[in-house]
Amino acid sequence: DAAWAGAEPITEFTQTVPHEGNPATERSEVRIVYDDDAVYVGARMFDSDPHGVRSQLARRDASTEADQFQVAFDSYHDHVSSFVFGVNPSGVKTDRLIGQDGYSFDNGWDPVWAAATRQDSLGWTAELRIPFSQLRFSNAERQIWGVNLFRRIQRKAEEVRFAWSPPSDRGYASFFAHLHGLERLPQPRRLELLPYVTAREARIDPGVLGNPFNDGSRELGAAGLDLKYGLTSSLTLDATFNPDFGQVEADPAFVNLSAFEQFFEERRPFFIEGADIFRFGGQQFFYSRRIGRSPQGFADSRGGFVNQPENATILGAGKLSGRTGGWSIGLLEAATAAEHAVVDSAGVRFRDQVEPFTNYFVTRGKRDFRGGSDQLGFMATAVNRRLDDARLDFLRRAAYAAGFDFGHRFGKNAYNLSGSLVFSRIEGDTLAIQRAQRSSARYYQRPDAGYVEYDPTRTALSGWAASLSLGKEAGAYQFGVFGNATSPGFEVNDAGFQTSADDVEFFAFVNRRWTRPGKVFRFAFLGNNAGMEYNFGGERTSLRYNFNAYGQFLNYWSANASLNLNARSLSDGLTRGGPLAQSPRSSGVSGGLSSDSRKPINLFVGGHYGWNELGGWGYGL
Secondary structure: OHHHHOOOOEOOOEEEEOOOOOEOOOOEEEEEEEOOOEEEEEEEEEOOOHHHOOOOOOOOOOOOOOOEEEEEEEOOOOOOOEEEEEEOOOOOEEEEEEEHHHOEEEOOOOOOOEEEEEEEOOEEEEEEEEEHHHOOOOOOOEEEEEEEEEEEEHHHOEEEEOOOOOOOOOOOHHHOEEEEEEEOOOOOOOEEEEEEEEEEEEEOOOOOOOOOOOOOEEEEEEEEEEEEEEEEOOEEEEEEEOOOOOOOOOOOOOOOOOOOOOOOOOOOHHHHOOHHHHOEOOEOOOOHHHOOOOOOOOOOOOOOEEEOOOOOOEEEEEEEEEEEOOEEEEEEEEEEOOEEEEEEEOOEEEEEEEEOEEEEEEEEEEEEEHHHOEEEEEEEEEEEEEOOOHHHOOOEEEEEEEEEEEEEEEOOOOEEEEEEEEEEEEEEOHHHHHHHHOOOOOOOOOOOOOOOOOOOOOOEEEEEEEEEEEEEOOOOEEEEEEEEEEOOOOOOOOOOOOOOOOEEEEEEEEEEEEOOOOOOEEEEEEEEEEEEEEOOOOOEEEEEEEEEEEEEEOOOOEEEEEEEEEOOEEEOOOOOOOOOEEEOOEEEEEEEEEOOOOOOOOOEEEEEEEEEOOOOEEEEO
């Protein structure tokens, strides 16, 4: 192709592992061109042993034990965010968004792009076509993008990159090379419409004879629409109406014997894409599984049969995300329908409301300064429920939360100072606020909790949470200190995910890394960390220490070991609302050995042993 012939090849690649800083052992040539619709990346991976090129079939975004080529574009050229596209010799594609200069990832991002690969007598080749409609960039007539190229040679456990940086340095997009020559790029108005109509039949064991809602089969039908529209080259609107989540991978089964809610990963495409923008500090401020959740109320069976809906229907949801005026922004609005269970009692039908009409609103904004070294952001959430049925008065009528976070990197990005401050407020009937006060997150009813007061007449509850951390993140030695405080009244579970409040935590660590091969190890790591926690009454609820070590030998085998020590402390949750209880002093050790990961088959053997001062013990292999 004449276009490839006119492009200057990129050939200088440097190892990150196994020999940090050395030239790549195999030659690579990469060319980048573009037209009015897309940017194209052509890569020739030469190999001195073409039959040694590792290839493996897998699902999209799956990790494979195979060679791989990746390209990453910082098309905003903000030195913070990047779009990553990769392919292995079998044509298995990977793609993801990386934000915060390598500190956040969105593996659920699935853009529309194409790749073709081929193995031959020289090694293997890859050609990528990435439409401009799938990227985000400015509208400047002449642009500079950040770019980096990566190659993995599996049989050698070798990883190389074009714009090289030491593995001990902190950063990702901030180390990219500059891609010049981009002029008059199109500003595509991306419009994608995905209507659907589904019909399903489910075969279900009735369990009990005479169930009018289950004769052994169930027919289901639905219709809806997904929409994606690019308002600008850097701002996208997503909308969904009665979305179809029937093909989404099911959650794993579990048995939860704890006092806390089970956390589930988000699997629905509408909520996965662009989720990175809604991440906030160390808080799970927004937990999208709340939208379309299982009904929280239950019908009165009246001695008969109940047909309970599995989830609240999402009537519609819209999301605006991208960058404008130097800000990264995210807005999400969603509404779920009121849901009713149908009861059949001796042939008489009743409808009991089990979930109210609910509106969710989330907004997030973040501004980068000094080329991404500093960030300042804010976030707010609001949940409002229309409580028309007194049987649902145990739910909060309204829940609000708002806060800001910041980050400051200095000392050539080796050091980081970050923090956040959040306020929350919930409102509702006395039943709802009683339930919040007695929840496993705070246990206001504890008889020895003199610093909080359980008030059954309350109709609102407010609280706050704050965090501050300082650390050295680059170099052979890393260290950090962290502090976090969550007041007893802090509550964000209506839009977010939270298991505890009433907590003050301090944490510190010191680590040492060896990234260059020595006489015994190719890579080695020693870590030490310690933490302590108190409640707002001053009782110490945790004091712990951990030591861990890892080393990869020169023959590519590896070993790990760890030691855990926990001091005797007081627990304000062990009795689940009762008085404080003592947690015994305990210790544990673990270790393992792994064979050469370059081989088609590798093995791991490991075990752990733990004991406490009361004579309890346990082990596993």
